[in-house]
Amino acid sequence: MTTDAPAPIGPSSRVGIPQDHRGSWIPTGAMIAARFKELRRRRGLMVALLTVTVGIPAIYLTIRLLLHAAAPHSYGPAGGFNQYVGLVAGVLYVFGFIVAATLGATAGSADLTEGMFRHHVITGRSRIALYLARIPAGLAIIMSLVAIGFTIVCAVCVFAAPTSLEYNGVHVPAQLSRTEFQQWAAEHAQEVVNSFPIDISSRDRIANPACLPGGGPGFGPGGGVIKQPGGTAATPCTPAQLQAMAVFIAKQDYTDYARVFLYPSDSLMVKTGLWIELEAIIGFMVGLGLSSLLGQRTIAVILLIVLELIITPIAARARLPHLSNLQRAVVGLATAHLEPGGLPTPFGGGGSPAERSLLLHESTTVAVCVIVAWIVAWTALGAWRMMTRDA
Amino acid sequence: MNAHQISATTSSDTGSSRAAEGQWAVETHGLTKRFGENVAVDGVELLVPRGCAFGYLGPNGAGKTTLIRVLLGLTHADAGTMSLLGYPVPKERDKALARVGAIVDEPRFHSHLTGRENLEVLASSREHAAGERIVGVLDRVGLRQRADDRVAKYSMGMRQRLGVAACLLGDPELLVLDEPMNGLDPAGMHDMREMIRSLVDEGRTIVLSSHLLDEVQRTCDTVAIVDRGAVIRQGPISELLAGTSVVLRVECSDPDRARSLVEHAGVGAQVEVGHLGLEITLPSGTRRAVIAEISRVLVEGGIALYELQPMQATLESWFLRVTSRLGDPE
Numbered sequence: 001m002t003t004d005a006p007a008p009i010g011p012s013s014r015v016g017i018p019q020d021h022r023g024s025w026i027p028t029g030a031m032i033a034a035r036f037k038e039l040r041r042r043r044g045l046m047v048a049l050l051t052v053t054v055g056i057p058a059i060y061l062t063i064r065l066l067l068h069a070a071a072p073h074s075y076g077p078a079g080g081f082n083q084y085v086g087l088v089a090g091v092l093y094v095f096g097f098i099v100a101a102t103l104g105a106t107a108g109s110a111d112l113t114e115g116m117f118r119h120h121v122i123t124g125r126s127r128i129a130l131y132l133a134r135i136p137a138g139l140a141i142i143m144s145l146v147a148i149g150f151t152i153v154c155a156v157c158v159f160a161a162p163t164s165l166e167y168n169g170v171h172v173p174a175q176l177s178r179t180e181f182q183q184w185a186a187e188h189a190q191e192v193v194n195s196f197p198i199d200i201s202s203r204d205r206i207a208n209p210a211c212l213p214g215g216g217p218g219f220g221p222g223g224g225v226i227k228q229p230g231g232t233a234a235t236p237c238t239p240a241q242l243q244a245m246a247v248f249i250a251k252q253d254y255t256d257y258a259r260v261f262l263y264p265s266d267s268l269m270v271k272t273g274l275w276i277e278l279e280a281i282i283g284f285m286v287g288l289g290l291s292s293l294l295g296q297r298t299i300a301v302i303l304l305i306v307l308e309l310i311i312t313p314i315a316a317r318a319r320l321p322h323l324s325n326l327q328r329a330v331v332g333l334a335t336a337h338l339e340p341g342g343l344p345t346p347f348g349g350g351g352s353p354a355e356r357s358l359l360l361h362e363s364t365t366v367a368v369c370v371i372v373a374w375i376v377a378w379t380a381l382g383a384w385r386m387m388t389r390d391a
Numbered sequence: 392m393n394a395h396q397i398s399a400t401t402s403s404d405t406g407s408s409r410a411a412e413g414q415w416a417v418e419t420h421g422l423t424k425r426f427g428e429n430v431a432v433d434g435v436e437l438l439v440p441r442g443c444a445f446g447y448l449g450p451n452g453a454g455k456t457t458l459i460r461v462l463l464g465l466t467h468a469d470a471g472t473m474s475l476l477g478y479p480v481p482k483e484r485d486k487a488l489a490r491v492g493a494i495v496d497e498p499r500f501h502s503h504l505t506g507r508e509n510l511e512v513l514a515s516s517r518e519h520a521a522g523e524r525i526v527g528v529l530d531r532v533g534l535r536q537r538a539d540d541r542v543a544k545y546s547m548g549m550r551q552r553l554g555v556a557a558c559l560l561g562d563p564e565l566l567v568l569d570e571p572m573n574g575l576d577p578a579g580m581h582d583m584r585e586m587i588r589s590l591v592d593e594g595r596t597i598v599l600s601s602h603l604l605d606e607v608q609r610t611c612d613t614v615a616i617v618d619r620g621a622v623i624r625q626g627p628i629s630e631l632l633a634g635t636s637v638v639l640r641v642e643c644s645d646p647d648r649a650r651s652l653v654e655h656a657g658v659g660a661q662v663e664v665g666h667l668g669l670e671i672t673l674p675s676g677t678r679r680a681v682i683a684e685i686s687r688v689l690v691e692g693g694i695a696l697y698e699l700q701p702m703q704a705t706l707e708s709w710f711l712r713v714t715s716r717l718g719d720p721e
Binding site: 022023028030031033034035037038041042043110114115116118119120121122123124125126130390391 | 460463464465466484485486487488489491492493495497498499500501502503504508509511512513514515516517518519522557561
């Protein structure tokens with residue numbers, strides 16, 4: 001090569017700077033769509049996400065449907081309230097967070113670990129825009145998957161709910177409202193009084209206690225004949241008294257009946273769906289920010305699994321007098337306090353007020369503030385690291 | 392590479408603002424980058440004219456890639472000023488990089504996506520027209536047939552080509568290529584060389600960082616030599632080599648006697664006897680008449696001459712002399 005260097009040619013006539021605002025921190029639709037596609041094409045990750053959010057509930061419910069169809073006397077219906085709460089609180093809530101965190105961690109670190117980050121930076125596009133483009137793309141994926149899994153659970157639990165039930169040996173119609181249940185009890189007073197459980201301590205509030213001598217053991221076989229202590233001097237109840245007692249018992253037992261035998265109400269399903277989606281959003285956003293901060297996925301996912309499965313249950317129930325405010329700052333406790341009524345308490349236990357009182361108290365306002373703070377803080381940390389990181 | 396050319400002008404430029412004025416594609420003054428105590432880029436003064444192929448040469452660890460990373464905003468500078476295509480960086484980095492394409496280090500991509508999909512992802516960060524150039528750039532780098540294969544199945548050479556395709560998405564005026572010949576077979580290197588020359592012919596500026604000196608000499612017009620973070624020489628290759636000595640390689644019948652004859656000829660030559668014959672080194676600026684005189688002395692001294700070949704000093708020999716790795720710089 002012996003030729004002289006060409007003289008500087010000055011500004012090229014072909015040069016123009018595209019007016020695409022690439023210095024802006026707002027991502028374009030094309031960037032979001034490209035990021036969505038990049039995430040969606042990760043076959044292994046998508047299979048894992050589908051398996052957990054859709055596959056596990058679907059397989060479990062399918063098996064129950066088949067078993068019930070094959071041997072209805074041995075295996076109860078696949079749907080119903082109990083199945084619903086078990087799948088929602090036991091699977092979708094906990095594992096939804098973890099898979100969302102995994103997706104977020106992948107979205108936050110993939111460009112860096114796969115060498116694409118510098119390609120994007122070289123385009124001159126704002127690093128914040130590159131970061132923010134991942135949020136709607138990732139949320140579109142995880143929220144869709146959670147919604148599909150939740151819809152399957154709802155559908156099966158509603159449409160495969162029991163239609164007739166044996167309750168303490170009594171054949172009871174399913175899906176009765178409170179009024180219908182009391183009406184049915186009045187019509188089947190004898191069976192109800194004989195077979196349904198009653199809170200003895202409230203016996204004195206029954207409309208006509210004359211046939212309920214004090215100190216009696218309660219209702220039992222005898223057909224409305226209340227035996228005195230020692231088995232003597234029975235006082236037969238009139239039909240009206242029996243009906244009153246049956247209605248009273250029905251009032252007491254309706255909550256238990258509804259929980260065990262009915263499918264979830266529409267309002268509960270809507271609230272639960274939003275709650276599950278909120279949990280997934282939190283998992284994704286924290287995973288995105290943490291992995292962007294760390295620059296890699298594996299440790300971020302491990303840390304978030306530890307947070308969800310170990311730290312949060314401990315923080316939710318432990319009584320640490322000087323650290324209670326720190327405990328309240330754990331995002332899992334905040335989401336537990338936003339749980340719709342009627343579901344079992346996250347991290348174990350039923351949904352009764354007594355069970356709920358085991359959770360460290362936190363007001364709804366504080367819970368919302370904690371959740372917002374987690375999302376904003378991790379997003380800011382991830383974006384900051386994205387801006388300052390060497391590419 | 393396919394002869395298909397992407398358009399040198401873009402319809403998408405309609406309504407766009409003009410690039411900044413200025414004769415230099417790259418201009419740095421006192422550019423410095425430190426990693427702790429180590430000064431990777433040491434007050435670099437670099438002027439890259441527009442529309443040429445510019446070689447950026449240096450031994451391993453000389454700071455070539457670090458300088459490129461600083462120029463492209465992949466890492467920040469500790470001191471100094473710089474501009475790309477007339478735009479000060481980092482102040483107007485987004486405008487500057489809008490017309491820059493670059494490969495830095497080994498080109499890596501999302502391996503689960505196809506080559507085409509990777510380009511689509513990258514095009515999304517650029518202007519809308521970048522997406523329309525994908526087919527053209529794939530064609531140009533010779534990857535169109537494999538565009539829909541996953542990158543995980545690509546060879547190193549194919550990834551290099553995909554890296555060049557990614558560079559071309561923005562219809563760049565300036566391309567910065569860091570070791571673009573890595574992983575290419577001889578045919579691929581030839582294709583790459585041809586493509587670089589064709590890009591220069593279109594009016595683009597190429598900054599080529601490489602340790603393959605022969606390739607640089609065959610591809611570039613102007614070079615800068617960097618060593619220990621600092622630019623120690625810069626200019627057109629022809630000018631840089633003009634000051635080097637001339638070497639004559641002589642095959643003859645009696646090398647020892649021929650050596651004695653040349654040493655006593657009074658031409659100021661240094662003579663060494665090797666297994667192929669004599670190697671006569673003449674001072675820089677030696678006229679051609681001196682070569683004829685040496686030939687005459689040998690023939691009249693009864694030496695049978697089989698071959699007398701003036702050897703052009705190469706960029707490699709010059710590079711080794713001026714860099715500190717094989718001795719002190721000149």
